Amino acid sequence: MNNSNTTDLTTGKPITWLLSFSMPLVLGTLFQQLYSFVDSIIVGRFVSSDALGSVGATYSLNFLIIGFVQGFCVGLGIPIAQRFGAHDHPNIQRYFYNAIYLCIAISLIFGVGMSFATRWTLTIMQTPPSLIEGAITFIQPQFAFIWVTVLYNFSASVLRSFGDSTHPFYFLVLASFLNIALDLWLIGLWHMGITGAAIATIVAQLVSGLLNLLWLAKKTHMVEFKRQWFSFSPSHTKRLTYIALPMGLEYSVSAIGAVIMQMAINSLGTVAVISQTAGEKIRQMFTLPM
Template sequence: MKKPTSGTTDLTTGRPLTRILVFALPLVLGTLFQQLYSFADTVIVGRCLGTDALAAVGSTYSLNFLILGFVQGACVGFGIPVAEAFGAKSRDDLHRYLYNGVLLCVVLSVVFTVTTTLGAAPLLALIHTPVNIFADAALYIRVIFLGIPATVLYNYSASVLRSLGDSRHPFYFLLGASLLNIGLDWLLIVPCGMGVDGAAIATVASQLLSGVLCTWWFFAKVENVHFTRDDLRFSAPHAKRLAVIGLPMGFEYSVSAIGAVVMQDAINLMGSVAVAAQTAGEKIRQMFTLPMESVGMAMATYVGQNHGAHRTDRIKQGIRDGCLVQLVYCAAAWVAIYFCKPYAVGLVLGDADPAVTQGALEYLTVISVLFCFHGLLMIFRNTLQGLGYSTQAVISGVGELVGRSVGGWLAVHSLGYFGICIANPIAWAFALAYCVIMVMRMLKKEDTPEVNA
């Protein structure tokens, strides 16, 4: 029997533009809300525990990005074959991908939890964490790493639901978990008197809740999912397909993290004013570019389903419509930043050094003009991922690393702070050029009689 409230959507039918926009909206809202509750996290830790505690949590960002980015990317990748099987209406493949994805997630959880928890302190020492915040940073990141199974549970279950065309319920559950995170932050830190470990426990607990809710919704509400004994066994071909797509996507996230570390090193060499200015500008920039990334996530699911249904014509139309959405949004974002950047920078920095304020304004002025590179990159990179060519997406991540390295080198040796402002756009442009070429090649390959035979 069908369960009409499941929320799953067949993206192989209907107008591509409408399908992409409707599917992307909950993703956009989810990412924006994550930024808001992250800001609330920062306020609670900074005001209740002090600047050293805030610095300790902030010093773990690159490790978070590096390790958890891999986990998140891999789980998103595991959802691509599920989307293909759903689009192809293949019941057997769908169930076997789902179960073997669970097996890979268990392995991923065990390996990463053990190795990262034991290696937390050496990793913090490797990135030169200051002595006065080292103990708090190690305490915080160890709790986060112990919570990797909860991170895997949420990201895989949410990825599966999105692959089946349901982006709304992962957003609802994320919204509830985010509110829990804020409440637990305050409860554990203020009345209970805990330190940065309280903030970490709140984060892990909220992820666990959202993961459990996504899993419950899948088994309780999604139609036509009934596992048999034959489904619940290891399948080498299905596991291989999942690994070939998922693991490179994890590496792509990690490569991007390495690029961010390289660029941060260049910023640090320019002094504290440049660091503060770029940090403020970057926080505001992320609020405007996260919706572009959400549209990209929607594109990956859309392409995955239509690839499974052998609808190359709809994939091409989806690319055109997706590019249109991104370009219109980029223009609107530029106008919004042009008029509101003084107020946004003032909100973040308050009565800061005028040089810092001016640097943040310059950063936003330059980077907002070049948002189009980022928006289009999200369309073409996620198209590659939806087609199952994750290795090519990783290579585009290497292009980003090279681009940020070039921007950092230019900043230190010739362009000064302006080089920092254009480092991300250079990285986006390098990756975009590669992804456009590869998408054109892969779609041409999909159109050949040999592939379609």
């Protein structure tokens, strides 16, 4: 780690870097599942079992869309990491700003598209009538504010491109505790139900994304906020898209199977959906960190 809070992974022992870089990623995913698990407990206990089922009914759809966003943002970080390793400062800037333009584009496409398509999609998935309104209440605001998810994932990806996987982890842990606190406040004290759970998720992601961005701007000294780098570059955008688009599709393609399975579970009725939701949260704790 040098004095600009970046890490050159091209020197030193590879096994040491692999372990030190990957462990925060594993622990970060574990914390994400932990607060998702606690989130479900709070919704189930303070609202109702139907509310828990409504949240669970959105998992595969959320996985499909958010999975693409996560993979796409990881892909955007790869050319930046390559240029960082090559000490090519001008192209770091060009890739960074053109990646921002792509982030804005997918935020608009998914934000507008899924905000209007939420009810239709959940209906196609045969979501039980007793759960569909709650499911829409939970997931539609998150789609409308999907730019918040893009902000966190892209800023975290850029920091990791500069060899820093620890600060995204720290900010994710902070966001996890904030999410839990907001859940208890909005659901337990203000009785906002599923709406409170949606707000807590959005606010926690926004805070973690802004902290990533602040650290990137103030501490790494790798990104320059100069007008000369702001221009759109077709060649840089093409390279970013060439890498990021397949990664987004790779992340989300497994969600197609989850959507089909969710449709089958939905056809069994409300009790089956609630039961599957409870079991799925436990399974995710052990499988997703890997």
